[in-house]
Amino acid sequence: MSDHPGKISRRTFMRGTATVAAGVAVIGAPTEAGAQDLAPSRFSSSVTVRFEINGVDHVLDVEPRTTLLDAVRERLQLTGTKKGCNRGECGACTVLMDDRRVNSCLILAASTDGRKITTIEGLADGPVLHPVQQAFIDHDAFQCGFCTSGQIMSAVGCIAEGHAGSNAEIREWMSGNLCRCSAYPQIAAAVEAAAGEIV
């Protein structure tokens, strides 16, 4: 499928009332049957992924449409990672993938084979909280708490990237995490304090 019916010239397409589906039909014309016979075997409707989550190796069979967020929450029962918008817009689902912060709602689990994932459950060292977790408590950086695991994971990434140098820099680089309770001043202060401690 393409963004336009590639094999039809623009002019023909515009004059006619062809739809995108018609373009697809042309592309699947018999001349290319040979290629089609071979390739579908490469596509699978169930994918086995091996990944490391919070230091533990897991093997999961997933449908290709399963997101990393759903795999973590529904399959591994690690429900600390939250589903807010499921569109990349709120940051509640933020996890670290190979130590970089990412929105787990925008990632196919099928593409995470061989990756290292860290969720909120993997931050503390036994009973000892991670400095960012402790800073959120110390600064009262949450009210309802729904955004908090995403905020903390994002903050860990933000500090590691070196983007927590000032309050203004923190607010810019943490803007992918929304807080409907609007604890932003406390969140920024917690990140600033934790950054000072970690560096």
Next chain:
Amino acid sequence: MRNFSYAQATSRADAIALLQQPETMSIAGGTELLNWKRIGIVEPARVVDITGIPDMEGVEALPNGGVRIGALTKLNDVAQHALIRDAYPVFSQAILKAASAQIRNLATIGGNPLQRVRCAYFRAEEPTPCNKRVAGSGCSAVAGIHDKHAIFGWTEDCVAVHPADPPVALAALDAAYVIENAKGVRRVPVQDIHVMPSENPAWHNILGNGDLITAIEIGAAATTSAYLKIRERESFEYATVSAAVALDLDGDVIRRARIALGSVAMRPWRLNATEQQLVGQRIGSSEAVAAVDAGFVDARPLSSNAYKITIARNATLRAIELAARAA
């Protein structure tokens, strides 16, 4: 989300071959494709993951002084690469003002120009007339909500704007996409990848099945450059209007100006008349202001977005000053 079957491409040729299958789309960062599938904008039967293709990631200097950026390079990695940050501030700034830090760790620079319009009717979950959703179904925005829509190059059949930031900077830098398919490799100027509604209101871009953007090439360094993004909140928001400016200066006299506006048309919009008239003018002079005004002679507002013309004009003036100060 409807299920699909999945394959990982191992090389460019492999991806191009796999993409010949009907109802097949590629996925890179996934930050657009997954949302399209959730809304029902596309429903591919097969998805080809291209992120494992070697040689499509990273930034390298070209022998002639320009740079080549692999299409799979993540937005944050492009913007913060020394070769980009130091030589093309306009491009680095445009990227860092796009989306959020997390999304920029996923989104690829090759996927970015292929994002689709933000028009609420196009993104609607309920069936709504929209020529970009169903060709020939009409345009709900032209007489509906369109305060963020086009002021240049629209037709009654589609008044949407292309929302991406990085391609606006790339247009001002005369950059090109390197596109590969089964027939070979071609280079397409950045603004030409988009399809204007006068050409076809249903299309988003010129890419066909098996067309892979493999890289972006930019010419000589443009250190005297800046990107200004005007938006309704200070961060993590699409542009109302943006302006990318790259200057060659002799003191404060403009030798050459390259200016592209974002979110004003279905592609990054070069202000050709302004660029010509700015040659030989002083930064901040009344002649320079007149030159900017000349670029808006053919601007055409819709019933509720005339304010965008004023904002775009003023953003252009400010971006010229920001670029001059970057010298």
